[in-house]
Amino acid sequence: MNNCEYQQIDPQALSTPIPTPTLPQPTVVVEKEKREKARKKWEVFPGKNRFYCDGRIIVAGQSGVLPLTIGLILVTTGLFFVFDCPFLVKHLTVFIPAIGGVLFVFVVISLLQTSFTDPGILPRATPDEAADIERQIDSSGSSSYRPPPRTKEVMINQQVVKLKYCFTCKMFRPPRTSHCSLCDNCVERFDHHCPWVGNCVGKRNYRFFYTFIVSLSFLTAFIFGCVATHLALRAQGGRGLMFALQESPASAVELVICFFSVWSILGLSGFHTYLVASNLTTNEDIKGSWSGKSGAEDTVNPYSYNTIITNCCSVLCGPMPPSLIDRRGFVPVEASSQTSATEMELPMLPVKKETNVCAQGTKDLLGSASRSPCPTTGKPQPVAAADPAVTFNPALISDPAAMPSLTCGGRHHSHTTSPPDEPRHHHHHHNRHHRTRSRRGRGSKRPALHISNPAYNASLSPPSSPGPRPSHTGARDPRRDSIVALH
Amino acid sequence: MNETTVQLNDKTARTHILQDLQHQAAIASKVYVQRDYNSGTICKFQTKFPSELESRVDKQQFEETMQTLNNLYAEAEKIGGKSYLEGCLACMTAYTIFLCMETHYEKVLKKIARFIKEQNEKIYAPLGLLLTDPIERGLRVVEITIFEDRSIGFGR
Secondary structure, X not given: OHHHHHHHHHHHHHHOOOOOOOOHHHHHHHHHHHHOOOOEHHHHOOOOOEEEOOOOEEEOOOXXXXXXXXXXXXXXXXXXXXXXHHHHHHHOOOHHHHHHHHHHHHHHHHHHHHHHOOOOEEOOOOXXXXXXXXXXXXXXXXXXXXXXXXEEEEEEOOEEEEEEEEOOOOEEOOOOOEEEOOOOEEEOOOOEEEOOOOEEEOOOOHHHHHHHHHHHHHHHHHHHHHHHHHHHHHOOOOOOHHHHHHHOHHHHHHHHHHHHHXXXXXXXXXXXXXXXXXXXXXXXXXXXXXXXXXXXXOOOOXXXXXXXXXXXXXXXXXXXXXXXOOOOOEOOOHHHHHHHHHHHHOOOOOOOOOOOOOOOHHHOOHHHHHHOOOOOOOOOOOOOOOOHHHHOOHHHHHOHHHOOOOOOOOEEOOOOOOOOOHHHHHHHHHHHHHHHHHHOOOOOOOOXXXXXXXXXXXXXXXXXXXXXXXXXXOOOHHHHHHHHHHO | OHHHHHHHHHHHHHHHHHHHHHHOOOEEEEEEEEEOOOOOOOOOEOOOOOHHHOOOOOHHHHHHHHHHHHXXXXXXXXXXXXXXXXXXXXXXXXXXXXXXXXXXXXXHHHXXXXXXXXXXXXXXXXXXXXXXXXXXXXXXXXXXXXEOOOOOOOOO
C-alpha cells in the first residue's frame, strides 16, 4: 500500500498544493477535465518541436543558429542599403537597390518558411497500430526477448529497398524517411537537419530551403559585387583603397562577411542543385545508398525519373503535400474521458480490451509490473506517443503551468514545467538510465521523458517489491510500449 | 415525392446507423491496411483483402473501394501540367500564395474525405464496419474498425 499512496500523492501535488490521497479527489479532477476546453493536438505533440501562434508556426526544439543567420542577413543587407546604395545610385543606376530589395525579400521569406514549416513529420503510430505491427512481426519472426533490428524489404522499380522499423514512432518507416534525433520525429524524404535554419529539411520544406540558399547565394554575390564596385569607384583617381575604406568602413564589414559566405553558400547551392537534378537527398548521398558505395552492385536510384528536367520539376514544382500532424485539430475528448472514468470507477479491471496480450520483448517493463498491482485512481494514463485520447490525462490538465496559452507567445509543449520534487527527480535519473541503455546509441540528448506525464514518472516508483515481469497484463501494453521505447 | 421521402428516410437511417455504431457498439477489433510501396513513395494502399473481413464484406466491394481510394490519391499527387503551373506560380510569389490558396492536394483530400464518409454510410456501416480516413493516421494505414454485432443482431 505504500506504493499506492505514493503514487496517489504525486498527481495531487501537481493539481493542488494540499495533498489529499483520497480516492474521490481524482474523480473530481477528471470531471473538471471533461468540462474544460478540449486541447489542441500541438499541445500534446510527442516530438521535440515548439509551437507558436496556437499551432500555426512550428519550429524544431533547438533553434540552432537561426538568430545568427537572420542577424547576419539583416545586418549585411542593412549596411548595404544605408552605406553603399546612395553612392551607387548616384554613380550607376537606381536598379541596384531594387534588385537588392527583391533578393532580400526572397531570402527572408524563404528562410522563414523553411524554419516555420512542418518538414513532413510523420505522426507516431497509435497504440492499436503498433500492436498490430508487433503481432505481425512476432508471428513471422523470432520471439526472443530482444529481437534483432526489424526490417522489411520492398521492391521499388526493380530495386530492393529495406524499410527499417522505428522504435520511437512504432512503425516501419516509409522509404526515404528518416528519424531525426534532434527533433525526435520521423521526417518524410529526410534531407538533413539544418542548424542555420533551425529545422529539419524534408519533403514539405525542401523547395523553400532550396529557394533560400539559391536566393541567398545570389544576394551575397550581388552585395559582394556591388561593394567591390563601390570601393573601386571610390578608390579611382589614384586615391587608393585605404582612402576608400576609410570613407566607407561599413563596406569593409560587408566585404568580409560576403567573402566568407559566398564560397560556402555557392558551394551548398551547387551541391543541392546536383541533388535536385538526380532526385537524391543529402542523407542518401552521404550514406551512398544508391551509388554502390555500400558494396552492392547495380544499385540505381529507384526514385529518379532519369531526366534532369523531370527530376527538378518533381522535387521543386511538384504538388505540395499536406501536413500530416494536424497541429490545430482538437484532441478527441470523449474516448479519453470515458476511459478515465472507467479507470476511476473500476481500478482493478484492465481498461482497454483490444490490446495485444502477447506483448513481449521491449514491451515488458519493470515499472509497469510495480504499477499494475496498485492501479490507483490518481494514476493518470501514460502518454502514448500518438494516441491523442491517451495523452489527455488529469494531472497534465490540472498543472496550471501546462495550461494552453492562446497567445502568440512561445509555448513549449513540454509539460515538465512544474519543478520536479525529489522523488520524481530520482525517477528522471532512473528513466534516463533506462533510455540510454535501450536506445542503442540513438544519441538521445533530450531530458528525461519531458513529454510524458511527470506523475507517470513518479508512478514508475523504485519498486520496493518489483514483482515478476508480466508478459500478459493486457491492460496497457501498447501504451507501456511507447513509454518503454522512450526508455 | 414519395420516392424522395423514402430516399431521405433511407439516408437518415443510414446516418443513424453510423452514429449508433460509433456511440453504442463495442469495438471488436481493428484491421490495418498498410501502404504499398512497390511504386515508390506515392500514397498507395494495399488492395489485398484482409482475412478478418472475410465474414463481413464482399471481397470485390472492398477491393473496389481501395482501388478508388488509390486512384484519388494518385490524382492528388499527379505530376503534370497543372501541378507545375501551381508550383511555378508559388515559386514566383516566394510561396506566399500557399497562405491564401488551397492547394490541389488539399482539394483532393476533401474529396477523399467525402468519398470515405459516403462509403461508410452506404456500405460499411450496415455491415458493422467503419473506415477511418487515412489522413487521420498520417497516411500510414487505412484503419478498419470491426464492431460487435449486438445492435444489428448478426451475432459474432
